Amino acid sequence: MSALRDLYQEVIVDHGRRPRNFGRMAQATRRAEGYNPLCGDRLTLYLRLADDVIVEASFEGAGCAISTASASLMTEALKGMTAAQAEILFTNFHAMLTGNGTAPVPLGKLETLAGVREFPARVKCATLAWHTLHAALHGADEPVSTE
Ligand code: ZN
Secondary structure (H helix, E strand, C coil), X not given: CHHHHHHHHHHHHHHHHCCCCECCCCCCCEEEEEEECCCCEEEEEEEEEECCEEEEEEEEEECCHHHHXXXXXXXXXXXXXXXXXXXXXXXXXXHHHHCCCCXXXXXXXXXXXXXXXXXXXXXXXXXXHHHHXXXXXXXXCCCEECC
16 A cells, blocks of 8 residues: 555646646637636646637746646646536545545546545645635635635
8 A cells, every 4th residue: 555655646646746747838729717816726727629629738937836736737638628517526635625525537647646644734735636626616706715
């Protein structure tokens, strides 16, 4: 179990240090901003949708390793999903972090963040990108705050 924990740790550290899909997207069709005042994490999420499919996702901002890793893993997972599938993924990811700690369905690499559940203050770091995703998909103009 500790080997698995180490592996999970490694994925989070890797994505926290070298986030994937990091940067502004000029061709974005959706955009939303998120802020977690508890930790100071800020991010802007960019999505490019074509026929209701997320063809590209990126983000920029500054935050702790958990929020950055979560945003990085999320943007990787979103590619090729429809908006509806992305919403379902958000629901399942949120359930993993707030429920009994197991994902209702296999979530692949996103399961590396399951351990965050043991640190309630960090759950907001891990879900910031996802709340921002929800806002982007619903076209909300107001910046999202986890508070
Ligand atoms: Zn944070």
